[in-house]
Amino acid sequence: MSASRSEHVLGLAVAIAAAVIVWSPQLAGQASKNRPMIAGCPSVSAKFHPCALEKAKTFTPPRMPDGTPNLQGIWDAPLAMGFQNIEDFPGDRSPGGFGPAVSVIVDPADGRVPYFPWARAQRDENIKKYIDPYAQCLPTGVPRQMANFRTRQITQSGNLISIVNEAGGHIYRVVYMDGRPHLSPAFKLWMGDSIGHWDGNTLVIETTNLNGRWWYDSEGHFASDALKVTERLTLVDNDTMHYQATMEDPTVYTRPWTIVFPLERIKEKGYEQMEEACHEGDHDAAGFVLGGYQPYPGVRFP
Amino acid sequence: MTRTVFALIAVACLSRSAEAQSRIPRTGDGKPDLSGIWQVMNTAYWDIQDHNAQKGVPAGIGVVDGNELPYTPEALAKKKSNYDKRATLDPETRCYLPGVPRATYLPFPFQIVQSSSQITMLYEYAHTVRNVFMNTPHIEGQLYWWMGDSRGRWEGDTLVVDATDFNDETWFDRAGNFHSDGLHVIERYTLTDADHIAYEATIEDAKVFTRPWKMSMILNRHKEKNFRLLEYECFSF
Secondary structure: OOOHHHHHHHHHHHHHHHHHHOHHHHHHHHHHHHHOOEEEEOHHHHHHHHHHHHHHHHOOOOOOOOOOEOOEEEEEEHHHHHHHOOEEEOEEEEOOOOEOOOEEEEEEOOOOOOOOOOHHHHHHHHHHEOHHHHHHHHOOOOHHHHHOOEEEEEEEOOOOOEEEEOOOOOOEEEEEEEOOOOOOOOOOOOEEEEEEEEEOOOOEEEEEEEEEOOOOOOOOOOOOOOOOEEEEEEEEEEOOOEEEEEEEOOOOEEEEEEEEEEEEEEOOOOOOOOOOHHHOOOHHHHHHHHHOEEEEOOOOOO | OOOHHHHHHHHHHHHHHHHHHHHHOOOOOEOOOOOEEEEOOOOOOOOOOOOEEEOOOOOOOOOOOOOOEEEHHHHHHHHHHHOOOOOOOHHHHHHOOOOOOHHHHHOOOOEEEEEOOOOOOEEEEEEOEEEEEEEEOOOOOOOOOOEEEEEEEEEOOOEEEEEOOEEEEEEEEOOOEEEOOEEEEEEEEEEEEEEEEEEEEEEEOOOOOOOOEEHHHHEEOOOOOOOOOOOOOOOOO
């Protein structure tokens, strides 16, 4: 028992070390500086967004046997920096902290979440008082699943599309493409209920039934369980995807808002996603608790 | 006359079985299509062996061929001790990943997403994921994974999955049946008609058992309209 335990912990440590090396905050923070261009477009979200959509108009995507665009593969989101902060971020002041980072919000143009004033205050309180649920190995929710560290695999099979992540413990979504209705609003799920359809070459996914218990990022940005997320996934070239998500939650935001970032294909032949057992080996949350932080209670309506 | 009748019955049975085989769904490349949402109707989650009912535990006929598990004497003692402390010692009570083959017979549905190079199993329990990579060798060296390293191949119409590289931290059931990190599971998934999979798992673990043993059960397809996996995010409660 102890041998395998230590091996497991060692394995986890190696994985974390690797993650830290690959995702060094400094590297991540400078990602858009180090990678000023992607797929012939500026990599900063506000500029990537119009440029990539224009390019997509002239790109003919590979097709599945049923004629729908083939988005299958393993996708990385290095420029989303795992959503350390979806807004402009001067950088974490702690040693080894993340940032600086540029907002992934393309609408509104100021790159800020259009919170009601009470909700902006609650976001500020979140980071002072509460633990990022993801740091406790809880599921990412949507859209953080698509920005999260390491990779996600998209598989198109029959009447569904599955999106399975490597990191974050164990998370996945099944997107039904068969025109079924959403679940009853009584259901509240970490990963929501995702229904998809094709709009030309763009995969459109509408997600409801989210439970509002996760954050968008490590900086306390939040939604309620009334949130609806509409994602649009469009191939720009064989190895780059334009990812867009629009959030609507009239209980928390004054208007809908939209994020955009590129997804990049892992081209290594035979690349396989591995197991990450987060909760099973997690000791991070204990540190947060010792630091006086509390589990996130969800939205507190005034 | 009698002989003719038997022969006719035999032919009828054969053709019925052939008919069932031809009715199984197939993918574009002609392989059996295991896609769908599946669930057992048994009590193996609580105890893979024959057992009487207890408060909160339904009685059940075991899923182990021959019922007895060939534990070494030391391992049998540990199993008994596990059983006595099962309410707190079962790793599943701590919401850990369920391991293999226990993931298959949890009292939750799971979904198979199939492509020619990979068969992915998505479990409702704790968003557990298992990737079965087809026609590829195991990862080199020993890993210690909760769900193991799974490699699949087709033997005729049967999906055979060879799973290794486990840790020793999962149990087979709530009754304390356990394994070591030497666990090797060979699973066979065979569609017997459109809606049933005959599932077998052969267990090898020389550190715990004196010989290989096998369990078998039926996986039933969920056919309810718009059925989908929900969530059991175990440690969020």
